[in-house]
Amino acid sequence: MDDENLIRRIRAGDADAMDQLVQKYYGLVYTYCYRKVGNKEDAQDLTQETFLHFCRNFDSYAQRGKVKNYLYTIAHNLSVSMMRKSMPIHLEEWEKEESHNDVDQFEAADSIRKVLSQLPDEQKDVILLRFYQDLKIKDIAQVTDSGLSVTKYRLSQGIKAIKKLMRGD
Amino acid sequence: MNRNDREIRNYLQQDSVPSYDLEKMQQTVRLARQAYCNRLLSKRIGFGEFIRMQMHFIGHWVWFTQAGLVLGFLILLTKYNFGQPDLQHILLLFSAASPMIALVGFPELLKSYSHGMEEIESCTRFSMRKLMGARMLILGLTDLFCLTVILAVSTAHSDELLLRMILYLFVPFNLTCCGCLTVLSHVKSGQSGYYCGAICALCIAVFVSLSFVRRYYEAAATGVWMIMFILTLVYLAVEVVQTFQSFNRFYAKEEAISVTWQ
Numbered sequence: 001m002d003d004e005n006l007i008r009r010i011r012a013g014d015a016d017a018m019d020q021l022v023q024k025y026y027g028l029v030y031t032y033c034y035r036k037v038g039n040k041e042d043a044q045d046l047t048q049e050t051f052l053h054f055c056r057n058f059d060s061y062a063q064r065g066k067v068k069n070y071l072y073t074i075a076h077n078l079s080v081s082m083m084r085k086s087m088p089i090h091l092e093e094w095e096k097e098e099s100h101n102d103v104d105q106f107e108a109a110d111s112i113r114k115v116l117s118q119l120p121d122e123q124k125d126v127i128l129l130r131f132y133q134d135l136k137i138k139d140i141a142q143v144t145d146s147g148l149s150v151t152k153y154r155l156s157q158g159i160k161a162i163k164k165l166m167r168g169d
Numbered sequence: 170m171n172r173n174d175r176e177i178r179n180y181l182q183q184d185s186v187p188s189y190d191l192e193k194m195q196q197t198v199r200l201a202r203q204a205y206c207n208r209l210l211s212k213r214i215g216f217g218e219f220i221r222m223q224m225h226f227i228g229h230w231v232w233f234t235q236a237g238l239v240l241g242f243l244i245l246l247t248k249y250n251f252g253q254p255d256l257q258h259i260l261l262l263f264s265a266a267s268p269m270i271a272l273v274g275f276p277e278l279l280k281s282y283s284h285g286m287e288e289i290e291s292c293t294r295f296s297m298r299k300l301m302g303a304r305m306l307i308l309g310l311t312d313l314f315c316l317t318v319i320l321a322v323s324t325a326h327s328d329e330l331l332l333r334m335i336l337y338l339f340v341p342f343n344l345t346c347c348g349c350l351t352v353l354s355h356v357k358s359g360q361s362g363y364y365c366g367a368i369c370a371l372c373i374a375v376f377v378s379l380s381f382v383r384r385y386y387e388a389a390a391t392g393v394w395m396i397m398f399i400l401t402l403v404y405l406a407v408e409v410v411q412t413f414q415s416f417n418r419f420y421a422k423e424e425a426i427s428v429t430w431q
Contacts, residue, residue, distance in 0.1 A: 010205070015205055018202055018205045022197060022198045022201045022202075023194070026189070026198075030189045031186050034186045035186070040187050044189055044190065044193045047189070048200065051200075052197075052201060055201045055202075055208060056208055058208060059208070108183040112181055112183060113184060116181075131174075131178045131181045132182075159173070159174070159177060162177055162180075162181075163177070166180060
């Protein structure tokens with residue numbers, strides 16, 4: 001079922017449609033949250049908080065863009081405030097996750113995380129949304145609440161930095 | 170995405186994300202549903218929407234009776250050709266009958282008490298004070314509209330001055346409202362409706378009998394009417410505020426009692 005239809009049903013008070021929407025986007029939002037916070041538990045909590053925020057404030061949702069982008073925006077804002085409160089991200093926690101089966105893969109993942117952790121937060125956000133979540137630049141600008149040209153600039157700077165780090169400079 | 174971007178993406182994709190716990194996802198679905206349903210319960214509504222909602226709860230008979238009264242007045246005025254002295258007397262009878270417009274609304278204002286619903290209404294979503302305030306506003310504005318229509322048509326069809334017609338129509342009306350609101354702010358029971366009906370009947374009887382005494386409706390008496398109008402208007406304003414506040418006091422007391430009982 002398309003998003004427009006789902007949103008129409010939710011507006012009409014259909015709680016089943018809300019269930020479907022959460023199930024549809026849970027994976028995507030979780031992936032984004034994981035990239036942002038770096039560990040599974042916090043990512044799951046952040047994902048849950050994102051959907052709860054969406055449900056509680058559903059009336060203020062104007063449906064100007066895609067639902068997915070709106071959820072990313074909530075997740076982005078919540079992660080920013082979460083990081084501001086405390087929550088430093090520890091690389092050791094990343095290492096504990098069970099996603100990497102062999103040593104080569106673990107090393108590659110480790111180096112990617114180190115590369116990303118060296119980027120300024122704004123550039124890292126743009127890189128995550130562009131290369132992991134496949135968002136268009138205008139959607140990234142919307143999620144991060146910044147201008148199109150600023151987003152383009154951050155993306156190019158991020159790409160430059162990653163390439164530089166990839167080369168090991 | 171160009172080749173350069175694809176290269177970076179492939180590089181970054183080497184870092185995979187661990188799969189989420191299904192249980193956590195189901196918990197999120199459950200909590201989201203709960204939050205969504207709670208939102209429906211605690212949804213805030215605007216003043217306009219609240220008034221519209223309350224208008225639906227006012228019985229249709231109120232609108233029909235008031236429309237009938239106004240139409241009756243208008244037909245009587247426009248259909249029949251009264252001579253000037255008769256017309257003046259008809260207008261004075263209209264003035265005496267104006268408390269009927271108020272009387273139509275009061276049973277609606279008192280229905281919580283006459284139907285024994287005040288206990289339920291006081292613990293529902295909207296406070297009793299808000300509900301009564303909304304009802305008073307809707308019925309008050311409707312009465313005002315009816316009186317304005319009668320006033321406009323009366324002054325258009327007679328030589329009577331607008332100011333004097335305002336006084337003749339509003340003084341009996343204000344007096345009735347003052348009496349009924351005084352009852353309402355002090356007696357909150359099923360009997361209130363009867364007291365209001367009695368006050369209204371008394372006002373009508375007094376003003377109908379006054380309408381036969383010409384000297385009370387001559388230019389020389391305008392000053393007295395004016396004083397009565399101002400006095401009733403001030404008293405009415407005070408009584409509206411007091412009645413409105415009395416709902417808060419009454420239910421604050423009820424709430425205190427229920428807390429002790431628990």
